[in-house]
Amino acid sequence: MKRGHLLVAPLAILAACGTRNPSWDAQLDVVGPTVAAGELVWVNRTEAVAEALDPSGLTGPVGFDVVSLPRAVAATPGGFLVSGGRGDDPQLDVVSLPAGTRQTLHVAGAYDHIDVAPDGLHAVLYFDPAAPPAPGAPAARNNNEVTVVDLGALTAQRLALGTESLAPESTAFSSQGDVAAVILDGTVVLIDLEQPEHRVQVPLKLPGGVALHPEEALFAPDGRYLYVRASGSDDVLALEVNRTDDELGSAVNFLFSPGASGLADIAVPQGPGFERYVAALYDGPGGATAVLLDATGDSSRNHTLQLATAADRLDDLGGGMLLISSASSTAVSGWEPLLDRADTDALPAQPVAAPRVAAGHAFFIHPAVSIGAGTSAALTSVALVDDGARLRLRQNPLVLGGAPSASVVDPATGTLLLGIEVPREGSAAPGPDDSEQTGSVVTVDPNTLAIGGLVLDARVTGMGVVGGFGFATHPGELGDVSFFPLDDPTRATAHRVYGFLAGHLADLGEAP
Amino acid sequence: MGEDTVSLIDLANLAQQPLPQSVALPEALRTIATRSAVGSADGAWVLLSSLSSNDIAALDTATGTLASLALPGKPSDIALSPDGRTAVAVLRDIGQVARFPLPDALADPGQVELTSVALTAEGCAAPPPETDGGGVDGGATPPACVAAPGQVVLSPDGKLAALFTNSQPSKSFAVLDLQSGALSSFDGLEKWVDTLGIGPNDHSVVVLHRPNSGSNAADPYQKMVDQSQGYSVVDLAAGAAQLELTMAVPPQQIVFAGDGAHAGVTLSDPAHAKYQVDAVDLQTLITSSLALASALQFAGPFAGGTALIWVTQDHPAGRISFVDLATHQVRTATGYALNAEIQP
Numbered sequence: 001m002k003r004g005h006l007l008v009a010p011l012a013i014l015a016a017c018g019t020r021n022p023s024w025d026a027q028l029d030v031v032g033p034t035v036a037a038g039e040l041v042w043v044n045r046t047e048a049v050a051e052a053l054d055p056s057g058l059t060g061p062v063g064f065d066v067v068s069l070p071r072a073v074a075a076t077p078g079g080f081l082v083s084g085g086r087g088d089d090p091q092l093d094v095v096s097l098p099a100g101t102r103q104t105l106h107v108a109g110a111y112d113h114i115d116v117a118p119d120g121l122h123a124v125l126y127f128d129p130a131a132p133p134a135p136g137a138p139a140a141r142n143n144n145e146v147t148v149v150d151l152g153a154l155t156a157q158r159l160a161l162g163t164e165s166l167a168p169e170s171t172a173f174s175s176q177g178d179v180a181a182v183i184l185d186g187t188v189v190l191i192d193l194e195q196p197e198h199r200v201q202v203p204l205k206l207p208g209g210v211a212l213h214p215e216e217a218l219f220a221p222d223g224r225y226l227y228v229r230a231s232g233s234d235d236v237l238a239l240e241v242n243r244t245d246d247e248l249g250s251a252v253n254f255l256f257s258p259g260a261s262g263l264a265d266i267a268v269p270q271g272p273g274f275e276r277y278v279a280a281l282y283d284g285p286g287g288a289t290a291v292l293l294d295a296t297g298d299s300s301r302n303h304t305l306q307l308a309t310a311a312d313r314l315d316d317l318g319g320g321m322l323l324i325s326s327a328s329s330t331a332v333s334g335w336e337p338l339l340d341r342a343d344t345d346a347l348p349a350q351p352v353a354a355p356r357v358a359a360g361h362a363f364f365i366h367p368a369v370s371i372g373a374g375t376s377a378a379l380t381s382v383a384l385v386d387d388g389a390r391l392r393l394r395q396n397p398l399v400l401g402g403a404p405s406a407s408v409v410d411p412a413t414g415t416l417l418l419g420i421e422v423p424r425e426g427s428a429a430p431g432p433d434d435s436e437q438t439g440s441v442v443t444v445d446p447n448t449l450a451i452g453g454l455v456l457d458a459r460v461t462g463m464g465v466v467g468g469f470g471f472a473t474h475p476g477e478l479g480d481v482s483f484f485p486l487d488d489p490t491r492a493t494a495h496r497v498y499g500f501l502a503g504h505l506a507d508l509g510e511a512p
Numbered sequence: 513m514g515e516d517t518v519s520l521i522d523l524a525n526l527a528q529q530p531l532p533q534s535v536a537l538p539e540a541l542r543t544i545a546t547r548s549a550v551g552s553a554d555g556a557w558v559l560l561s562s563l564s565s566n567d568i569a570a571l572d573t574a575t576g577t578l579a580s581l582a583l584p585g586k587p588s589d590i591a592l593s594p595d596g597r598t599a600v601a602v603l604r605d606i607g608q609v610a611r612f613p614l615p616d617a618l619a620d621p622g623q624v625e626l627t628s629v630a631l632t633a634e635g636c637a638a639p640p641p642e643t644d645g646g647g648v649d650g651g652a653t654p655p656a657c658v659a660a661p662g663q664v665v666l667s668p669d670g671k672l673a674a675l676f677t678n679s680q681p682s683k684s685f686a687v688l689d690l691q692s693g694a695l696s697s698f699d700g701l702e703k704w705v706d707t708l709g710i711g712p713n714d715h716s717v718v719v720l721h722r723p724n725s726g727s728n729a730a731d732p733y734q735k736m737v738d739q740s741q742g743y744s745v746v747d748l749a750a751g752a753a754q755l756e757l758t759m760a761v762p763p764q765q766i767v768f769a770g771d772g773a774h775a776g777v778t779l780s781d782p783a784h785a786k787y788q789v790d791a792v793d794l795q796t797l798i799t800s801s802l803a804l805a806s807a808l809q810f811a812g813p814f815a816g817g818t819a820l821i822w823v824t825q826d827h828p829a830g831r832i833s834f835v836d837l838a839t840h841q842v843r844t845a846t847g848y849a850l851n852a853e854i855q856p
Contacts, residue, residue: 203853206828235805235846250854254829254846258803259785297844299803299833 028477030501036075037097038467042479043073043082044501050082051500052097055469055483061500064100067091069134074114074123076151083111083125087137092125092149092156107147108158110134115170116151119177122193123149125156126168126182143167146182146189148196157196163187164203169214174223179241179248181219181226186211188228190241190250198248202239204230212237218268218278225295227278229266236266236280238295257291257304260284264312271320273338279322281314290314290324292337303337307344315357321384321391323362325355332364334384334393341391347380348397355382356407359414361446365404369397377403379418381449396449402440406463406472410486414446417470417489418453419460428455428491435459441472443489454491456482478502513549516542518558520573533576540565548589552596557614559599561587568601570618579618583610584626588662593670598690600664600673607660609675611690627688632699633659634681661686667710668768674717676705685719687748700753701744702737709766711775716794717746718775719753720763743777743790745797754797761786767811769819774837776821780808789823791837802842804833 032042033053040053043066050064050073070084078096085091090110094103112128125147133141144161146168161168165184172181182189186205192198204212212230219226228237235254242249260282267279269292276295281288288311294301307324309331315323317334324333333344349366356363362382369378377400385392406419422440424431429438439460442453458474465471470489474480479501484494513519519532537560541547546563558571568581568590585603587610592599599617601610603626612624659682661675676685683701685708688694703721710717720743727738742757743766761781768775775792777799787804789811807826814820819838825831830849835842 199856201855203850205850205853207849208828210828237847247856251851252847252854253844254827254831256805256844256846258787258805297846298841299805299844300839300841 028501030477030479031070031073033462033464033471033473033481034073034075034080035464035466036080037078039097040464040466040471040481041073041075041080041097042501043070045070045084048084050080050095051479052100053481053483053497053500054098055466055471057483057495057497059098061497062098062100064095064102066095066102067093067104069110071110071112071131071134072114074116076116076123077120081114081116081123081149081151083107083114085110085134087134089136090134094151094154103154105149105154105156107149107156108145109141109147110137111147113168115173115180117173117177117180117193118175121150121152121177122180123151124171124180124182124191125149126171129167144184146191148180148191148193150193159191159196159199161187161189161201163189163201164205165211170217172217172219172226174219174241175221176223179219179223179243181217181239183214183217183228185213188214188217188226188239190226190239190248192243192248195248198243198246200248200250202250202252204228204237204252216266218266220268220276220278220295221270222275225276225278227266227268227295229263229280234261234263234282236263236278236293238278238293238297253295253297255280255293255295255297256299257282257289257293257302258299260289260291264288265314267314267316267322269316269320269322269337270318273320279314279316279337281311281324283310283312288312288324288326290322290333290335290337303340305333305335305337305340305342307331307333309344313354315355315362317357317360317362317384319360321360323355323357323382323384325351325362325364327351327354332382332393334382334391336384336386336391339391343384343391343393345393345395347382347395348378351380352404356409356416358409358411358416359446360384361414363407363409363416363444363446365407365418367403369399371399376400377420379404379416379444381416381444381446383446398444398449398451400442405439405460408463408465408470410465410470413486415486416442416444416446417463417465418442418444419463419472421459422455429457439472439474441470441484441489443470452489454484454489454494456491456494457496458482474498515544518560518571518578520576535571535576535578537578538567538569538580540567541569548587550590550592552592553594554596557592557596559590559592561590561601563588568599570599570614572615579615581612581618581621581624583624584608585610589664591664591666591673593666593690594668595670598670600666600688600690602661602664602675604660604662604677604679609661609664609673609688611673611688611693625693627693627695629661629675629686629688629695629697630658631661631675631677631682631686631697632684633657634683634704663707665707665709666690667714668712669714672710672714674708674710676708676719678704678706678722681724685717687717696748698746698748698751698753700746700751702753702755703740703742703744707766709768709775711768711794712770712772713794715747715749716768716775717748718766718768718777718792719744719746720766720777741779745775745792745794745799747794747797752797754799756790756799758790760784761788763790764808765811767813767821769821769837770813770815771817771819771838774819776811776823776835776837778808778811778823782807787825789821789833789835789842791835791840793837800840802835802840804842805844805846806831 029045111125216229264283292303351364368375402420462473480498585606587601588604659680706722724738729735829847
């Protein structure tokens, strides 16, 4: 395994010289990594520097100066955005990769959140009411606003929302990228991103003053509806989105399933036949109920599955199949709602987290499964199979050689990448190190269950996929990450880069 | 309707007559607990009756004049035809039904026509006496094994009056042709009558039953039938009835669709959060249950030859379902009160 761009040793020498700049001792405030334009990007908020890593290792880490007092970072198809600046001069940096070209937009506020539309043409900026105002700004600010940025024209338009809610909490974008739904604590504001002055407010406040707090918002694939799950309601709110060149309109309908209560999750299944449908999962006292709800309120088109066990999670497996699972039990069900077919089974043990889902498969990770006289961590691959007569839920358990610490699914192939902690001794990892444990990456092919992987030099704290490579982050404040090609994940092809977040320290020198 | 006055308000002439015109009621009609009133669809007439008086008061709303008509018994229920020109009064205390034209009968009480009616009652020690055309002649109190009707429901076209009672256990009702005076009775019900409605085709009747919770039937099935909620669909022409048991869910309201071929029965059980509309095919008497989400409020038909009806339901932001009784499509709009708050 190759090691790249080791900056720590020379910096340690510099740090030992004379009187140190206080930044030598301060803990770095780092955001990232963010996958942007095929590279990994970290933003060091302490020093207003962005570091970009090429996963292929052909070029070394590259640092960019970004706006002072950076607050948030978000990826775009061509690079990344960084918001920040003083309160009296708030800015948004638009950085392109790999060139690192930086363009600065002056915006209305030093925003705490950046959400980018899926087509990368627009971004929505908004405040976090819990974050303090930027230095130089008044001690109070109006959180009831957003700024819409046209990333093609590089223009920004501030929109005062004027709702009865406190502040935006998230945004959802139509898959076409033309409409943004700003989700506030008691309101949804729909914005036409191409004409931001066209917007409509949908207050989710019932007569009598009870406000429904949105917890999840999903657009229909064609953008015609926004489905909202809100606390305080067992109904799924369907906001019809009527966008024309002249205006943006909306109407709300509450979708229900008679007798069902305890709305726990919603999902928007993709594929033919699911137009105008949203799936809802109710975790009621007598067991869960899954319902495919017609968006127009035609309950005679609904499809219902009654389960005897509890369930609180709904995942779209694709191909018209949905997976229903629970964080508190081993029950798992597959459901093909349009054909009203289902199958239910029990996992070998309770999963530790929500399943990883891709390419028609779901992977459940179990911290402990009984193996003979002992226990072991394990993985269960679940898929739904149509055997011609009925729908069957197929399980394949795999025993893991260590405790999983991170996982990700390659969206292109469905391959599961699992970070596992293993003893350093006896592994291929060099030693000694500061830990007796090291990290190992296990890859699982969803179709064949073929297992591959490699041993890394350090424990794994996070995993991801970037530009045909898998990556694993390791503990360490100065940046530590290993890359490996997804089509050949071996120790020989992997390389490790660490210390790249310390690059700025070389510029600090000694204190006067 | 006040305690001792009726106030007439001309909605088309509020600017010229902002204050209502008050009409004093006679002493016999001033007891609210025993008083009934019914108005004609065109607003021309209001009839008032009292359980304690033989007199019916007819208010001509155009002139504000109150006329009285003496009947041979005390009206337990009154009804007006949709055109407001034919009135029916059930005189339970003498087992008769009076029908008369308006306003002619007010000037000529001789135009009041009386028909004796007796309904088969539950628990008779002896079979009911032979009847003539289903009714019982004579003005005497009905025998112990028959019950006198106490209530009347008219058909939408005003041609038929269905007569029944729910003050006594009875599994029968009678139908009076208001033009010919012909009376027929229907004794083929399996459960006690609570209320009923006649369809626009004049041969379909939907009967909502009341359970006999104290049934001591030896047959467990019969006991279950007695104790259940339910309703029956009756085809008068065929003499057939189809009982639909709804177990613990009581039927609430009957709605006949404008197509004349379908009816809806709303059912509501808040204790078990069970709400539904049963779609009734009046030709086959087949029923289908369609679930609704929340407690039912009101239901009604649409004009024209459609099988569509509407049902409003409890919801803080408003909820209404449009139910196609032919296709069984249920479309629900919820949150229209909230929609009013949507703003650009």
